[in-house]
Amino acid sequence: MKKLESTRKIISGSVIRIYKKGFGYSKITVIDNTDYYLAAMADDDLFNAFHEGDLAEAYIWVEDVASYEFRLQLIGRIVSGPRVLFFSHTDEIARSTERKCLTATVRMPIKFFMFDPGDTEKGITSEEIVYHEGAVILLSDREATIQTKDDIRKARFLKGHIVINGQIIELVGMVDSLNEPKGIYNVLFASMHEKDRKLLLDFIFSTYRE
Secondary structure: OOOOOOHHHOOOOOEEEEEEOOOEEEEEEEEEEOOOOEEEEOOHHHHHHOOOOOEEEEEEEEOOOEEEEEEEEEEEEOOOOOOEEEEOOOOOOEEEOOOOOOOEEEEEEEEEEEEOOOOOOOOOOHHHOOEEEEEEEEEOOOEEEEEEOOOOOOOOEEEEEEEEOOEEEEEEEEEEEEEHHHOEEEEEEEEOOHHHHHHHHHHHHHHOEO
16 A cells, blocks of 8 residues: 555555544544445444444555555445445545554453573473463563562563464563553563464454444
């Protein structure tokens, strides 16, 4: 996708993440784009929450390029069969090189261990790995907030995994203590495979509701 200057340039198959006041976050998938409208598939919850004339904040991230934010207004929908929504076009689009980050409140078990990247031996053999358990209580595609009963105040880096929709996602990042008495720590992700990042975003945007 070239530089986006109008919603008329959004190609079919593009995923648009949207926010509708009173509903929350979700996503739609573009299936057709003409000079007169943009048509997209939506899930049942979002489809039922939209009415003609309603507005939503929309967001697209073009990998390694930029993010784009704009507003969409519903002009029609298919009332039977596929959950298709029709939106009017807009040329009022804001461009940014920063990825929009949404943080969702969750409660997900996590199993993890700590390591020091400066020590090439530590954490490599099973005898030296000490596993901890806790829960992810805040989650975005950039960082996570973890609560654990274990004392990991001296930890520098964490590696663990969570399960989303039956798929394992590895989390690796730098640890920062937020509230030591309550065992709450922030983990800033050092790296993540793009496939895993997409799974995280899909989960966050699809489950976040007001």
